[in-house]
Amino acid sequence: MTVTIARENAIAVVTVDNPPVNALSQALRQALVEAVAELDADAAVKVVVLICAGRTFIAGADVSEFGKPPQPPHLPDVVAGIESAKKPWVAAVHGSALGGGLEVALGCAYRVAVASASLGLPEVKLGIIPGAGGTVRLPRLIGAAAAVELVTGGSPVGAKKAQALGLVDALIDGDLRAGAIAFANEIAGKPLPQPISGRAVAAVEAGFWEGAEKAVAAKAKREAAPLRALASVRKASETDFASAMAFERETFLALRGSEQAAALRHVFFAERAAPRPPELAGVTTRDLRSAAVIGGGTMGAGIAAALRDAGLPVVLVERDDAAVERGLANIRAIFEGSVKRGRITPEVAAQRIAGVTGSDDYGLLADTDLVIEAVFEDLAVKRAVFEKLSAICRPDAVLATNTSYLDPSLISEGVARPERFLGLHFFSPAHVMKLLEIVPTEATAPEVLATGFALARQLGKIPVRAGICDGFIGNRILKVTRAQAERLLLSGATPSAVDAAMRAFGLPMGPFEAQDLGGLDIAAFQRKAARARGETPFAPVAERLCAMERFGQKTGGGWYDYVPGDRAPKPSEAVAAVIAEEAAGRPQQAWNEASIADAIILPMVNEATRILEERVALRSADIDLVKIHGYGFPRWRGGPMHYAEARGLAGVVAVLDRLASEGLAEPPCGGLRRAAEAGSFSVLAK
Numbered sequence: 001m002t003v004t005i006a007r008e009n010a011i012a013v014v015t016v017d018n019p020p021v022n023a024l025s026q027a028l029r030q031a032l033v034e035a036v037a038e039l040d041a042d043a044a045v046k047v048v049v050l051i052c053a054g055r056t057f058i059a060g061a062d063v064s065e066f067g068k069p070p071q072p073p074h075l076p077d078v079v080a081g082i083e084s085a086k087k088p089w090v091a092a093v094h095g096s097a098l099g100g101g102l103e104v105a106l107g108c109a110y111r112v113a114v115a116s117a118s119l120g121l122p123e124v125k126l127g128i129i130p131g132a133g134g135t136v137r138l139p140r141l142i143g144a145a146a147a148v149e150l151v152t153g154g155s156p157v158g159a160k161k162a163q164a165l166g167l168v169d170a171l172i173d174g175d176l177r178a179g180a181i182a183f184a185n186e187i188a189g190k191p192l193p194q195p196i197s198g199r200a201v202a203a204v205e206a207g208f209w210e211g212a213e214k215a216v217a218a219k220a221k222r223e224a225a226p227l228r229a230l231a232s233v234r235k236a237s238e239t240d241f242a243s244a245m246a247f248e249r250e251t252f253l254a255l256r257g258s259e260q261a262a263a264l265r266h267v268f269f270a271e272r273a274a275p276r277p278p279e280l281a282g283v284t285t286r287d288l289r290s291a292a293v294i295g296g297g298t299m300g301a302g303i304a305a306a307l308r309d310a311g312l313p314v315v316l317v318e319r320d321d322a323a324v325e326r327g328l329a330n331i332r333a334i335f336e337g338s339v340k341r342g343r344i345t346p347e348v349a350a351q352r353i354a355g356v357t358g359s360d361d362y363g364l365l366a367d368t369d370l371v372i373e374a375v376f377e378d379l380a381v382k383r384a385v386f387e388k389l390s391a392i393c394r395p396d397a398v399l400a401t402n403t404s405y406l407d408p409s410l411i412s413e414g415v416a417r418p419e420r421f422l423g424l425h426f427f428s429p430a431h432v433m434k435l436l437e438i439v440p441t442e443a444t445a446p447e448v449l450a451t452g453f454a455l456a457r458q459l460g461k462i463p464v465r466a467g468i469c470d471g472f473i474g475n476r477i478l479k480v481t482r483a484q485a486e487r488l489l490l491s492g493a494t495p496s497a498v499d500a501a502m503r504a505f506g507l508p509m510g511p512f513e514a515q516d517l518g519g520l521d522i523a524a525f526q527r528k529a530a531r532a533r534g535e536t537p538f539a540p541v542a543e544r545l546c547a548m549e550r551f552g553q554k555t556g557g558g559w560y561d562y563v564p565g566d567r568a569p570k571p572s573e574a575v576a577a578v579i580a581e582e583a584a585g586r587p588q589q590a591w592n593e594a595s596i597a598d599a600i601i602l603p604m605v606n607e608a609t610r611i612l613e614e615r616v617a618l619r620s621a622d623i624d625l626v627k628i629h630g631y632g633f634p635r636w637r638g639g640p641m642h643y644a645e646a647r648g649l650a651g652v653v654a655v656l657d658r659l660a661s662e663g664l665a666e667p668p669c670g671g672l673r674r675a676a677e678a679g680s681f682s683v684l685a686k
């Protein structure tokens, strides 16, 4: 970490260089305090420019310091020192000015930025609120309403929008350093703007805060930080600077030590570690400049769209002309949907669609870098596809399957040079869902595996390496969740009660609503395959519903009944009757939200621990990412493994032992007992 000061005549340029993102470590805070003192004492200096080396302006406080007691100088003091400095400071922003980085910039008299820069206060995404004046100075600079949006949402704005809001004083074309120095020379000697801390917040219309509270609460659901951030902006708008700063700091420190903040920090670092797993450090990857997708159905179309979003030209191969047209129509529908939702412009959509070539001729793939298969979930069909690809594609082309449950090693049997083959398991809708399970076979070459991870970075996905077993990581755990949900029904709970409990726990929907949305036939297909392998999947009620052709919303009824045109689930007497018959003679008990959540979540943790023991997953954090980014597990709980550790593994084992003694769950696996003794899952990661 360095802070260097250069003098350009009357302008001093303070350059921060603290890779990788100029985070505000204790050392950097100290160096900024010393820079203020040094430059205040230098009579020749009229204006100070604060700029950063590397790819970004200050990206915030050093999140890795959060688990430790805060060390002086504390950031509010650093910012106050810059704001009250004898010479005006100009923040010159490139990359991202985030969190404490924007707060430092708010302490400066002026902010200039290149057009590609972004500025924001993402603290709520870490379960905290700004802690160095962000909720206090921002409304004083840009008004309460704009501040509420930035602070409670946590999403940054681009420099142009920031200028329109009054957050940035000037956009710099060309070289930022030169432009900032020119700006500094322009303002040198001119009357200075009033320090932001001394400004008032313009009054808001009646009812504004009540309306904002409703809107923020609806979006935040169970996350605590957004409403606390709103309260801090309101305090700042209705009281003096000092009281507002004290209120903000108190709230910040309270949230910093909270479970939600610890969980969100865990996810923050897990997401940053995922694209570069240590076991692939230094492994070269293959360039992917062209791609093809086999099968243009639900998944194929989504995968093609994701590849197009990343700028790759795509060939879509289907069985025949009619199927090609259907596939292209599926892709067009995705991009037209994105236009409707205002995500992309019609011009961008047209360009994305134009980059897809549809054909039933595999011959077009002779020079393609990457081919992803997404045809029917049938071993013979998939093998036939790879037999063709194996003959046509370049020896170094990467071949991948999007299978959900089949063994990629079996699919790739007979493929020439099997080292170029792996599983790339996308989640539906593939152009939206962030998760990508990467499933190497025994033969997969390290650089092909590394190329899978590089592709995930290219597509903006969260990659997780999964070993081969039925359902890999996510769907294997899902099987246990579904079985547990059925066990609850047979011991006195109802589908509505189970779903309500899981929504209360923080999931977007419960297991029964989710099955009705996806279709009960998908899992039935998988159970049939499992029985053929000699397994005994537990789904007595689901089996009966499928026999009654109750496949969910698509058949007007599944676990719930549906009225045509209305997707709201309605409790079903027919289903209740089936449950009653299947439950006959079994012990019944009263369930509440907490006991239902335990009976679903803790067996999930147990199965996840087996997955860790078997090295189907290499890290418990990987399992957390799978559940959060593939199955809607609440981010603010950190994922099932973090949740279990935070709650105390010994207690988790005790509850599972009780559930097992009542025949309501599998007993804790050996790995979970060992982890409980050690107090964490790290004992299982060899």
Ligand code: T1G
Residues within 6 Å of the ligand: 020, 021, 023, 056, 059, 060, 061, 062, 063, 064, 075, 096, 098, 099, 100, 101, 103, 122, 123, 126, 128, 129, 130, 131, 132, 134, 269, 272, 273
């Ligand atoms: N602290 C510590 N390390 C950080 C960091 C931070 N704030 N931000 C990033 N890193 C590390 C990251 O772990 C990774 O490490 C490397 O930098 C590159 O990150 C008082 C209290 C800036 C947009 O929430 O959004 O200020 O894996 O892969 O894609 O009010 O990082 O290489 O070892 O993400 O180019 C508020 C968080 C903090 C911003 C760059 N700030 N960072 O994205 O790189 S709270 C944030 C980001 C705060 C104050 C409060 C992004 C980025 P490694 P990366 P990127």
Ligand code: NAD
Residues within 6 Å of the ligand: 294, 295, 296, 297, 298, 299, 300, 317, 318, 319, 323, 373, 374, 375, 376, 377, 378, 381, 385, 402, 403, 404, 405, 425, 426, 427, 428
């Ligand atoms: P789908 O039925 O919607 O689409 C399959 C497509 O493959 C059809 O358009 C069909 O015409 C085409 N096809 C079949 N044989 C072909 C061949 N020989 N050559 C070219 N095209 C051929 O199925 P889907 O839901 O998109 O699933 C595809 C794969 O993705 C399956 O392996 C499935 O398990 C997996 N998957 C599905 C989901 C999901 O939620 N649907 C999620 C992840 C993975």
